[in-house]
Amino acid sequence: MVALVLTTVASWGIYALLGIGIVLVYRTSRVLNIASGEMAIFIGYVAATSIQYGLPFPVAVLFSMGAATVLGFVIFWFAIRGVMGEPPHVGLMITVGIAVILNGLMIVLFGGGMIAIPAGLPAFTTIGQVQLPTPDVVATIGAWFSIAVIAVIYRLTNLGLQMRAVAERVTLSAQRGLNVDRTVALSWIVGLLAAGLAGVLHGERSFVALSASAIGISALISCLIGGMDSLKGVVIAALIVAAAETLTARYIDPRYVLIAPVAILLVILIVRPWGLFGTVEEIRRV
Amino acid sequence: MTALLEVEGLEVVYGHVIRAIQGISFSVGEGKIVGLVGLNGAGKTTTVRAISGFLPTENVRITDGRIRFAGQSIARLRPYQAARLGIAFVPERDKVFDTLTVRENLEVALTATTLRGDEPGRCRRYRSIKDILDLFEALARRADQLSVFLSGGERQMLAIGACLLTAPRLLIVDEASLGLAPIMRRQVLDMLAQLNREFGLTVLIVDQDVGGVLSIADHGYILENGRVVFAGSREHLLQHGDVKEFYLGQKEDRERGYRDVKQYRRVRRWH
Ligand SMILES: Nc1ncnc2c1ncn2[C@@H]1O[C@H](COP(=O)(O)OP(=O)(O)OP(=O)(O)O)[C@@H](O)[C@H]1O
Ligand SMILES: [Mg+2]
Numbered sequence A: 001m002v003a004l005v006l007t008t009v010a011s012w013g014i015y016a017l018l019g020i021g022i023v024l025v026y027r028t029s030r031v032l033n034i035a036s037g038e039m040a041i042f043i044g045y046v047a048a049t050s051i052q053y054g055l056p057f058p059v060a061v062l063f064s065m066g067a068a069t070v071l072g073f074v075i076f077w078f079a080i081r082g083v084m085g086e087p088p089h090v091g092l093m094i095t096v097g098i099a100v101i102l103n104g105l106m107i108v109l110f111g112g113g114m115i116a117i118p119a120g121l122p123a124f125t126t127i128g129q130v131q132l133p134t135p136d137v138v139a140t141i142g143a144w145f146s147i148a149v150i151a152v153i154y155r156l157t158n159l160g161l162q163m164r165a166v167a168e169r170v171t172l173s174a175q176r177g178l179n180v181d182r183t184v185a186l187s188w189i190v191g192l193l194a195a196g197l198a199g200v201l202h203g204e205r206s207f208v209a210l211s212a213s214a215i216g217i218s219a220l221i222s223c224l225i226g227g228m229d230s231l232k233g234v235v236i237a238a239l240i241v242a243a244a245e246t247l248t249a250r251y252i253d254p255r256y257v258l259i260a261p262v263a264i265l266l267v268i269l270i271v272r273p274w275g276l277f278g279t280v281e282e283i284r285r286v
Numbered sequence B: 001m002t003a004l005l006e007v008e009g010l011e012v013v014y015g016h017v018i019r020a021i022q023g024i025s026f027s028v029g030e031g032k033i034v035g036l037v038g039l040n041g042a043g044k045t046t047t048v049r050a051i052s053g054f055l056p057t058e059n060v061r062i063t064d065g066r067i068r069f070a071g072q073s074i075a076r077l078r079p080y081q082a083a084r085l086g087i088a089f090v091p092e093r094d095k096v097f098d099t100l101t102v103r104e105n106l107e108v109a110l111t112a113t114t115l116r117g118d119e120p121g122r123c124r125r126y127r128s129i130k131d132i133l134d135l136f137e138a139l140a141r142r143a144d145q146l147s148v149f150l151s152g153g154e155r156q157m158l159a160i161g162a163c164l165l166t167a168p169r170l171l172i173v174d175e176a177s178l179g180l181a182p183i184m185r186r187q188v189l190d191m192l193a194q195l196n197r198e199f200g201l202t203v204l205i206v207d208q209d210v211g212g213v214l215s216i217a218d219h220g221y222i223l224e225n226g227r228v229v230f231a232g233s234r235e236h237l238l239q240h241g242d243v244k245e246f247y248l249g250q251k252e253d254r255e256r257g258y259r260d261v262k263q264y265r266r267v268r269r270w271h
Helices: A002-029 A036-052 A057-083 A088-110 A134-156 A158-168 A170-175 A180-205 A210-226 A231-252 A259-271 A280-285 B044-052 B079-085 B102-112 B129-135 B152-164 B182-199 B210-216 B234-239 B241-246 B258-270
Strands: A124-127 A130-133 B005-014 B018-028 B033-038 B060-069 B087-090 B170-174 B202-207 B219-224 B227-233
Touching: A002 A036, A002 A130, A002 A134, A002 A158, A002 A180, A002 A210, A002 A231, A036 A057, A036 A088, A036 A180, A036 A210, A057 A088, A057 A180, A088 A210, A124 A134, A130 A134, A134 A158, A134 A180, A134 A231, A158 A170, A158 A180, A158 B102, A170 A180, A170 B079, A180 A210, A210 A231, A210 A259, A231 A259, B005 B044, B018 B033, B018 B044, B018 B060, B018 B219, B018 B227, B033 B044, B033 B182, B033 B210, B044 B060, B044 B079, B044 B087, B044 B170, B044 B202, B079 B087, B087 B152, B102 B129, B102 B152, B129 B152, B152 B170, B152 B182, B170 B182, B182 B202, B182 B210, B202 B210, B210 B219, B210 B234, B219 B234, B227 B234
Parallel strands: B033 B202, B033 B219, B087 B170, B170 B202
Antiparallel strands: A124 A130, B005 B018, B005 B060, B219 B227
């Protein structure tokens, strides 16, 4: 039972982290990132491959975060910068293209097979009386710590303030002296760091593989349920998605895992099309 | 001595077709208050937006003319670059961040621009959020509320306050008195005049209220259909018969019919 809760909390953290990345870049650049799952697993492959080359787990994670930073900047500079201000479907199509490219790169560069990202720790952690699977413990701590860091950046730092300003009014931000391109680029870098870390943690508790990009769909559904408005919304919605998936896998059939969140999404889109926490105005603006 | 801001033969086109500004020239001397007035659609907003800079994503281009600020050509600068040179801009609409608190609004302005520039003429009187909250009591009372709850006058104060934190050398206010009660309107104008008097802040003020603007401006330019139709010192404009009749609503002795007005406008437009 405790293990089941922990599994849910770990998935929750990973989806929330990935979802926060999606919301962040959506808010600053109005681009709905369909490719977050591919981005996550691509960075996961970077970590997995560096471990295969003999790097210890923490160093491999750092290295993969460096790769995420570069990838975030490259994606912003070559793909996003030009489409800011265009209608939303343009940005969305761009990210579909990015997903296809990343898929191809994962096959060419990493073979596209199933690779684990071993943290090099014992299989079980004993806390008091209970034995918990270490990979889930690591994923939970890693994901929630990162979420806290991003939340603090977003709410309390100058960078976060500038991101919120750009999210609301691009022109006014620029008129007040903000270099909007720089702020949006940084938000894509933070978004890629979040996605990459989610991919690494997912690989650490199971494995990376082309099919693992499906975590992006769970995260996207969390975002749509939560409304693209707030980080809080996506975190709460990610719990709903993670719980639905865990329960489906446990009590119905693991093959139906993706159906549960989609069903919830459909119900929510019918009842509250702007999401649980989004504002109506937000949808109109899009 | 050359002026702080010089606009020469400015031409601005929206979406490749609409020539909103058709060769406007004017200048703003350092330490002066200059008014840009005219009726709806005259091109006032387009002119000042061109000075503060368009975003590359906007469907509008400067197709001709020069804009010089402190001797430097700025026609191609992005808005944030113009802001960092000391051009502070209060737009007509969307002048505050609704989803941020009053304090955060001021913080954005404070952190976005550095006060490094040591050019003379930059107004450095206001350096901290507290300075602005002391200046506007109404804002101090609402410092931690979301700006979406502010009234029109409070928004104007917040926008001007944010601009003052960027150490402006030129403050451009579009529609300084739009939607304000007459008494608030007077207060905003008086405040701009006071900033100008006490700190030598150069102000370019845009308004439809010709009388109000001319009460504080040293110079005025009246725009119509993307052209300057009248220009001159305050005294000159206030004395001018046509300005009196058509923009200040004061009748000359001789009555003029609608036909006269139309004919007059046509002549003015193609002069
Ligand atoms: N985004 C736009 N796209 C196309 N045309 C525009 C746009 N904005 C303004 N125009 C046109 O440019 C001309 C000048 O508009 P502008 O907003 O500069 O006038 P204004 O003097 O500020 O008017 P107001 O007093 O109503 O604010 C108008 O004819 C308007 O139709
Ligand atoms: Mg206007």
